[in-house]
Amino acid sequence: MNARKLFWILFLLNLFNYIDRQVLFSVFPLIQQELQVTDFQLGTLASVFMLVYMCYAPVVGFFADRHPRQYWIAASAMLWSAATFLSGWAKNYASLLTARAFIGVGEGGFTTIAQPFLAEQYPKNKRATVLAYFALALPAGSALGYLIGAAAGAAWGWRVAFMLVGAPGFALGLLACWQVKDREHRRLDNRKKPGLGQYLLLLQNKPFLFLCFAHAMQTFVLGGLSAWMPTYFHRFFEMGVGTAGTVFGAVVIAGGALGTFIGGRLADWLLKKTDHAYFAVILASFVLFIPFAGAGILSHRTPFSLITFFVAITLIFLPLGPISAALVALSGRKVRSMAFAFNIFLIHALGDALSPALIGRMSDAVGLKMAVMACVGILLPGGLFVYLAAKYARAEGRLIRYYAQDSLAE
Template sequence: MITPQTNDGSPVQFDSTVSRPRAWFAFAMIFLLMMSDYIDRQIIVSLFPHLKEEWGLSDKQLGGLVSVISIVVALGSIPVALLADRFGRVKSIFVMASIWSAATIACMFARNYSQLFAARAVVGLGETGYGSVGSALISALFPKRLHATLLGAFFGASSVGAVLGVVLGGVIAEHWGWRAAFGAVGFPGLLMALGFLLVPDYKNVIVKIAPTLDSKGPASHLTRMFKTLSRGPTMWVLCVAGSFQMIVVSAIWSWAPSFFNRYHGMPPATAAKYAAVLVLFGALGAMFWGWVADRISRERGANKLVMLCVTTSLTAALFIAAFTLALPQSSQFVLILAAASMMTCTVGVSVSAILDVTNPGLRSTGAAVHAFAINLFGLAVGPFLGGVISDHWGLQTALAVIPAAGFLASIFYWKASRSYEADARVAAGTVQQESPAEGTGGKADDAPLGGARA
């Protein structure tokens, strides 16, 4: 067993209220549930050929079955995170996982497109807030120097889950039909949800926003809450950057199986396996780039955002080349894999930066704001936009055009790198103000705007 160490060789310090084994058990369960989350999300893409044949669906309709989850996740992410910050993360995640697993099972009983669309929406309802609440749990149980690495692994689990979803969907549908695929992945999710009740939660840091004379109801309170989240522009710029990059990721993940099926003549199960390799490279890339980010940001935290400027640009260039140049199948696949290994570089690093600049009492909420943005303006856009472009100009054209969003992501990551250090210092100052109250076991007091007491 490898014991994490600091730069001088001493062991890293975990949350003093949770033992090291329990912290790593918590991470393992969080990782497994993220896999379950994306297995249930992505299994549908390997079933596209079967659904298209059986129900005569357009690519726009098929893309909608993926996009609806991201839309629902986006709309519910902030309210769910606020509840989790207030009432506990472990119980919240248990409820989420139970809902999305049960809804996945319900998909196998759909008799038409509308019923399947509704069931997929409920899957999204269950998955609402999981990424942000899980991120906050990791950031509380582990020291800061491990955050980008562990968050990269956590969000890398989404790629692993997407791999399994694509492969399992293709293989199961080939042998037992597409309906059986939903049941095969839904029931294990219910078991994992029950196991999550054994995970330790961390003590809530309650942020109470004091009313003012000019308060004008819920809208004013919400405005003040957002101002409390982060006092600078970094968080909002990161949300824009992440959204552009997730357009690329979601389009590639959703349409790769169909691309291999249509343009290279592969059977659906074989196309799913090729797409799974692509997604697996994304999972490895998320963990690798998180590891790199932790190391290059030791002296200057903004270095990890500068790194994202480079990797998002390279991702866009490689995908565009792969889908526009006249290349042999093997050469095209190599370029696609190279781009796939970088396209998920942002997931853990961007969230770790969000947590660095967010008020510690609102970490789940801060991560949820980011999740709202990347789901509604990124993950929901990619599959649907790909379907629309494909219906009019062909799938290869869609996959050649959409990756250009990575160049826009690069610009905004550079902009975020310019303000990150100042905003992180403000958040660190908030933590120092709270530290005398931490560990006292006393009851939380009302704190002024921007303050928090444990």
């Protein structure tokens, strides 16, 4: 199978990965009205997904580096699709919470494997761009989730919204099982397959670890804003549920796509000038995001807030490709699924497994505006972690070795 065909299969799976994940947030007010739940309970629907997602990732990461990965990709897609569809049949809050947990299992299995699997199909000097293109599914899928959820929810109710987005993953999962082939797995005999001890070795990889911490801070903010901004628009900009989801979806797909595209291309261009191109792009995006997001929150003028939010969304999506490419660079080929699994566990344990529920809890106490402002400030320590990752990468010469050979593990 050629790399381009593989890319499109994985991209479409990733697109529905985010559609199915994000459709929930545009129908928050409708679920709250029908099921009579608090803001904290709404936030917990997002948090339970992430808790399961992050805990499952290290398990699937270990087995994926030991067995053909296409079967894990296919099974994961069909599982999360079924759970999304069945969310529309939830009879109460507990059953909806359970369905969200199973979506976490399916999507955790896919995300852990897909990025390193795709990166192996391309040369190193193109990986940030390719992974950025792959990551375009995040803003596109998130926006489509908001838009479909808003439109279907307003027309037919929140249950139909889940059913509409849940079905396509089955066909894509079957296609992946048939078309995707794991060539790397055939090259490893049992003696070369990694063991669980590799997770402990990743803890000793300081650049990798600090990059994971920085990624966690970005994930905290992105997850918190994804969960609550449609509701924020509804409350403070006096938009209807459908309009709020549509407007925020438009901001995400335009700003997110622009930021993701620019971030990947910029990182690969800077790579010709410095080994620390990935870190430079990530740090710049963190530093610039805070004032733009803060201005949007503090302003009482809706047009100005929407413009600054658009710039902020563009900036927070800028590092998606560079972060993934840097994670590939700082881990070995034989353990990349485990490395990404470790990263997934850490970024969600410290990031968006917490932020939706914490923002909901803080919103119940002091209001949603203050809660969102506190969320934005989390990128301050994120910038420090990026600096430390770059510092240790230079001191240990990891990126120099990466560009001198195919991976550090070989």
